[in-house]
Amino acid sequence: MADPSCLVLGVIADDFTGATDVASMLVRAGMRTVQVIGVPEGPVPEADAVVVALKSRTVPAQQAVAESLAALRWLQAGGARQFYFKYCSTFDSTAQGNIGPVAEALLDALDSDFTIACPAFSENGRTVFRGHLFVGDELLSDSGMRNHPLTPMRDANLVRVLQAQSRSPVGLVRHDTVAQGAAATQARFAQLRAQGVRLAVADAIDDAALRTLAAACADLPLITAGSGVALGLPAVYAARGWTRPDAQATALPRVGGAAAVVSGSCSSATNAQVQHWIAAGRAAFQIDPMALADGQPLARQALDWAAPQLARGPVLVYATAQPERVKQVQDAVGVERAGQLVEECLARVAAGLVERGVQRLVVAGGETSGAVVQALGVRQLRIGATIDPGVPWTQAEGRPLLLALKSGNFGGTDFFSKALAQVD
Numbered sequence: 348m349a350d351p352s353c354l355v356l357g358v359i360a361d362d363f364t365g366a367t368d369v370a371s372m373l374v375r376a377g378m379r380t381v382q383v384i385g386v387p388e389g390p391v392p393e394a395d396a397v398v399v400a401l402k403s404r405t406v407p408a409q410q411a412v413a414e415s416l417a418a419l420r421w422l423q424a425g426g427a428r429q430f431y432f433k434y435c436s437t438f439d440s441t442a443q444g445n446i447g448p449v450a451e452a453l454l455d456a457l458d459s460d461f462t463i464a465c466p467a468f469s470e471n472g473r474t475v476f477r478g479h480l481f482v483g484d485e486l487l488s489d490s491g492m493r494n495h496p497l498t499p500m501r502d503a504n505l506v507r508v509l510q511a512q513s514r515s516p517v518g519l520v521r522h523d524t525v526a527q528g529a530a531a532t533q534a535r536f537a538q539l540r541a542q543g544v545r546l547a548v549a550d551a552i553d554d555a556a557l558r559t560l561a562a563a564c565a566d567l568p569l570i571t572a573g574s575g576v577a578l579g580l581p582a583v584y585a586a587r588g589w590t591r592p593d594a595q596a597t598a599l600p601r602v603g604g605a606a607a608v609v610s611g612s613c614s615s616a617t618n619a620q621v622q623h624w625i626a627a628g629r630a631a632f633q634i635d636p637m638a639l640a641d642g643q644p645l646a647r648q649a650l651d652w653a654a655p656q657l658a659r660g661p662v663l664v665y666a667t668a669q670p671e672r673v674k675q676v677q678d679a680v681g682v683e684r685a686g687q688l689v690e691e692c693l694a695r696v697a698a699g700l701v702e703r704g705v706q707r708l709v710v711a712g713g714e715t716s717g718a719v720v721q722a723l724g725v726r727q728l729r730i731g732a733t734i735d736p737g738v739p740w741t742q743a744e745g746r747p748l749l750l751a752l753k754s755g756n757f758g759g760t761d762f763f764s765k766a767l768a769q770v771d
């Protein structure tokens with residue numbers, strides 16, 4: 348039996364909410380999991396799984412590759428037995444990448460010739476069938492993701508999307524094969540490999556298929572996926588004697604202090620969550636990106652507004668807006684600048700709120716969470732209990748600060764209140 352104190356899984360996540368999502372999946376199944384922010388200088392912490400949270404989803408492809416390789420080298424130095432490149436369950440990527448280039452660079456670095464690509468996360472309605480990604484009942488290209496501010500997804504055919512980003516031929520492992528089990532799936536891998544395919548989109552329409560894929564990938568050095576495939580990995584590792592499930596893996600300390608929500612996601616789910624909060628008459632302050640572009644000090648204004656109310660209850664500061672409004676702003680100031688202005692402002696607001704006593708903070712949006720966590724100087728997160736699928740509470744290591752980093756399209760309509768009630 349292998350030494351169960353060794354690092355088993357090294358995960359490279361392309362954004363911060365995605366990192367807590369996959370970490371949550373592992374912790375729920377009893378794997379001791381640590382999330383680090385960026386590639387640390389020191390050694391890999393002792394854990395079953397370590398997740399490196401990068402902010403590499405929307406940066407130029409070369410930069411995403413360089414950052415992902417640095418994360419890989421650090422995890423390799425920690426002795427990880429398997430590696431996992433975690434991207435979004437809606438396959439978010441810019442026209443230039445970054446999923447294909449990063450996956451191929453990681454395969455090269457690991458001297459490996461094959462891996463899968465599977466963003467499915469059935470618990471959250473993301474399924475892949477015949478290579479096409481569905482969000483609930485809609486094709487990806489018909490879903491709200493077609494209007495994402497940074498990574499609009501207008502093609503649901505993942506083989507085509509990934510092929511456009513990759514040097515080598517992209518293949519498909521169909522549902523019919525996955526449904527026959529791990530051995531049949533591995534036989535299909537072998538067939539594709541023989542044809543020179545290095546990346547194969549894998550269908551998965553439910554948790555059973557995700558478990559089959561995890562089992563079929565057990566001997567691959569690299570898996571690339573959303574968080575769904577990670578669902579099946581803890582059982583694979585436990586069966587090999589590499590890990591022992593830890594019932595305390597999600598325990599976090601209780602923290603007092605004030606509570607707040609900062610939202611920079613413009614996804615459909617977040618829009619509904621912000622509307623729900625406002626409709627309930629709860630305190631909310633809106634950030635207008637056009638006013639930011641005019642140089643108005645909105646972060647200071649938001650903090651002056653929030654400070655006197657924090658003792659009475661949680662506040663929300665949000666830039667969240669409907670697609671038509673986002674488009675107007677982007678047409679006026681440019682996509683990148685609009686995103687940057689809002690992220691900088693919300694990061695300053697979050698840091699100011701923490702200075703003013705906030706110790707329980709919900710952040711909505713992947714890029715937004717990246718900016719906030721960096722502004723807070725957080726280096727490492729402990730992962731706690733799941734609030735809604737894919738979103739756990741976390742604790743900034745060594746600090747009385749709880750953070751829930753919510754992916755744009757995750758969580759029920761009452762997510763903000765539900766999250767805060769869990770740590771009241």
Ligand SMILES: Nc1ncnc2c1ncn2[C@@H]1O[C@H](COP(=O)(O)OP(=O)(O)O)[C@@H](O)[C@H]1O
Nearest residue numbers: 496612614666668686689690712713714715755
């Ligand atoms: N009103 C707005 N107009 C334009 N861009 C916005 C607005 N509000 C937020 N943004 C930007 O949109 C992007 C949303 O991305 P992100 O935070 O990753 O959310 P999600 O998780 O929904 O993808 C961020 O760069 C954010 O700064």
Ligand SMILES: O=C(O)[C@@H](O)C(=O)COP(=O)(O)O
Nearest residue numbers: 364365368435436713754755
């Ligand atoms: O896999 C997912 O959907 C999430 O973990 C994720 O990465 C979402 O990204 P954002 O919507 O940008 O938060």
